[in-house]
Amino acid sequence: MALQISATNPEHPALLLELPWQTPLEQWPEELLVPLPRGISRHVVRYARAGDEVIAVKELAERPALREYQLLRDLDRLAIPAVDALAVVTGRTDAAGEPLEPVLITRHLGGSMPYRSMFETTLRPATMHRLMDALAVLLVRLHLAGFAWGDCSLSNTLFRRDAGAYAAYLVDAETGELHPRLSEGQRDYDLDLARVNISGELLDLEASGALHPSVDPIDFGTEICARYKRLWDELTRTSVYPAGKYHYIERRIRRLNDLGFDVAEMQIEHASNGDTVTFVPKVVDAGHHQRQLLRLTGLDAEENQARRLLNDLESWMATQDDYAPGDPLGARPEVLAHRWVREVFRPTVRAVPVELRGAMDPAEIYHELLEHRWFLSERAQHDIGLHTAVEDYIATILPRARETLRPTAD
Known part of the structure; x- marks a missing residue:
């Protein structure tokens, strides 16, 4: 069987052909390898350089190699934090013509570290908790996407620093399964495997003297x-609010945003005792909100501004009589979004006198007004409405802001 390279990028096969596929991976010469820390694996894994990229090469049987390659591509399509699958090389033979195991090739995740290398110096308990938080978030994201890991562990995860916290990435999908939706039993089984694996890995670290005694x-x-279950409940539970308490909805959205998740849809079902609001979270990539806001409304804003405006837009659309997601007779989101710009966003911004705006752009003004509305509604324990918030903002906040910015005499 001839050597075959199945790759995601047409440029990769030419670069990969230069590597010594006729040599078993554990015998590759040192000059081809990149000395990066490796985690524990049941397979032979090496880091090498292919052109300008650092790649991870793993030997395994053909069927699981092709299966993992496809699963990693599926996770990339779903925007799940995982290593990028680049290629699968099959048909390998040594110099004597004897068959060698195929290899799966992934892109090295820059700045990441396997958990064992992080324990080369004893980690403080607070740092350990951040690692656990990152792994719990990753597991929840996988389950929301319908992915059963089948072998969640510290060994199958890479960690990368993220603004004082840690982000966790799946690095081994060999045992995974992708479903339209996971049952509670499937999630519980995956979670129990994680508990057993993590405890076992920490016991191993304890035996080696690398684990903090506390x-x-x-x-x-x-x-x-426990962390997983708290996060899962926050993301998936149905919230019931009485009519007029829309600032409670915003409070829930803020909590989800703080956890690193965004609200892609809100379904509101009217009931005799109030409104039932079901939140469907969706993990999105950086810059998503800017692109989505620009596409829907034509407004160009910074990422955090865009996220805030999109949350307000989504809440407003859910109150419109002709908002019916999935109904061909309902108004399209783009139509409602432009109505929101025309009837809500622009009139609200224009209500703030030009001479009082300072250097704030319209998106920042609207964001400030939403923040002020949130503060006043929390204090009043009911939604005060945007009009009242604008009036109070103009009367109480802007004058103080101008006084602060006014230059003082020498």
Whole structure:
């Protein structure tokens, strides 16, 4: 069987052909390898350079190699934090013509580290908790996407620093399965595997003297399950609010945003005792909100401004009589978005006198007004409405802001 390279990018096969596929991976010469820390793996894994890229090469049987390659591509399509699959090389033979195992090639995740290399110096318990938080978030994201990991562990995860916290990335999808939706039993099984694996890995670290003495491996494995369940409940539970308490909806959205998730849809079902609001979270990539706001409304804003405006737009659309997602007779989101710009966004911004705006652009003004509305509604324990918030903002906030910015005499 001739050597075959199945790659995601047409440029990769030419670069990969230069590597010594006729040599078993564990015998590759040092000059081809990149000395990066590696985690524990049941397979032979090496880092090498292909052109300008650093790649991870893993030997395994053909069927699981092709399967993992496809699963990693599916996770990339779903915007799940995982390593990028680049290629699968099959048909390998050595110099004597004897068959060699195929390899799966992924792109090295820059700035990432396997958990064992992070324990080369004893981690503080606070840092350990951040690692567990990152892994719990990753597991929830996978389950929301319908992915059952089948072998969640610290060994199958890479960690990368993220503004004082950590982000976790799936690095091994060999045992995974992708479904339209996971059952509670499938999630519980995956979670129990994570608990057992993590406790076992921490016990191993404890035996080697690398674990902080205050960290109990069994308790820590149990704690990640508790963190997962709290996060899962926050993301998936149905919230029931009485009519007129729309600032409660915003409070829930803020909590989801703080957890790193965004609200892609809101379904409101009218009931005799109030409105039932079901939140469907969706993990999105950086810059998503800017692009979505620009596409829907034509407004160009910074990422955080765009996220705030989109949340307000989504809440407003859910109150419109002709908002019916999935109904061909309902108004399209683009139509409602332009109506929101015309009837809500522009009149609200224009209500703030030009001479009082300072250097703030329209998106920042609207964001400030939403923040002020949130503050006043929390204090009043009911939604005060945008018009009242604008009036109070002009009367109480802007004058103080101008006084602060006014130059003082020498």
